[in-house]
Amino acid sequence: MRRKVIAGNWKMNMLPDEAIKFIDDLAPLVKDVDAEVIICAPYTDLFYCLNYAQDTNIHIGAQNMHYEEKGAFTGEVSPQMLKAIGVEYVIIGHSERRQYYNETDETVNKKLKAAFEVGLKPIVCVGESLEQREAGKAEEIITNQTRLALDGLTNDQVKATIIAYEPIWAIGTGKTATSEDANNAIKAIRAEVARIYGEEVAEEIIIQYGGSVKSSNAKELFTTSDIDGGLVGGASLKPDEFSKIVRYNEQ
Numbered sequence: 001m002r003r004k005v006i007a008g009n010w011k012m013n014m015l016p017d018e019a020i021k022f023i024d025d026l027a028p029l030v031k032d033v034d035a036e037v038i039i040c041a042p043y044t045d046l047f048y049c050l051n052y053a054q055d056t057n058i059h060i061g062a063q064n065m066h067y068e069e070k071g072a073f074t075g076e077v078s079p080q081m082l083k084a085i086g087v088e089y090v091i092i093g094h095s096e097r098r099q100y101y102n103e104t105d106e107t108v109n110k111k112l113k114a115a116f117e118v119g120l121k122p123i124v125c126v127g128e129s130l131e132q133r134e135a136g137k138a139e140e141i142i143t144n145q146t147r148l149a150l151d152g153l154t155n156d157q158v159k160a161t162i163i164a165y166e167p168i169w170a171i172g173t174g175k176t177a178t179s180e181d182a183n184n185a186i187k188a189i190r191a192e193v194a195r196i197y198g199e200e201v202a203e204e205i206i207i208q209y210g211g212s213v214k215s216s217n218a219k220e221l222f223t224t225s226d227i228d229g230g231l232v233g234g235a236s237l238k239p240d241e242f243s244k245i246v247r248y249n250e251q
Helices: 016-029 043-052 079-084 095-100 105-118 130-134 138-150 155-159 179-197 199-204 215-222 239-246
Strands: 005-009 036-041 058-062 089-092 121-126 162-165 206-209 229-232
Touching (some): 005 089, 005 162, 005 239, 016 036, 036 043, 036 089, 043 058, 089 105, 105 121, 105 138, 121 138, 138 179, 155 179, 155 199, 179 206, 179 215, 215 229, 215 239, 229 239
Parallel strands (some): 005 036, 036 058, 058 089, 121 162, 162 206
């Protein structure tokens, strides 16, 4: 049985004092839950989140990183830098990075390999646009993104990868894929992993859903056959709401 993994992606929100208060408020609300709880914070909040999440079951992740160890990359942060301060997870290839900052399948793959080199746990995002979905290309897009992201990884590395299926048309729009549509898309991703890496790997890999996840739809989404939790955007900015998503099975 795969464990549920529920990650909050704060995006470009939360000043350090707000991040500290959030962690303090969230910790008692998610104590002893079965799911893995992750907060992916902006770079400027990471040190504070790591300090205040000590002795809790909250894990801390970054929202992006470069694939090089060091060099003339002004404004970038390396995997080694994240690892050095104790970061555990990192989001790679979010649709906003692909859309606004020219992230490609090639750079996603490089970042994924670089994350594993230093022992970071990657959360790799895949998803189709509304135009691609309406053209009937959704499955083709997400399976291609999955295949290219994982290219060259070992079976053990693929097992340790978290994939987040985030239909771009559902991110921050209030629109959510139906639980059936989301589960079918994730089944297609899992089938692609099985085709390349075998059934055992496909059965172990964690695949989340992201796209306007909230407490009112979390249970319906997370109790399907193949959805292993969520990558939560706006709803992760409120401790009470996020804790209800984490405790979806108690609703």
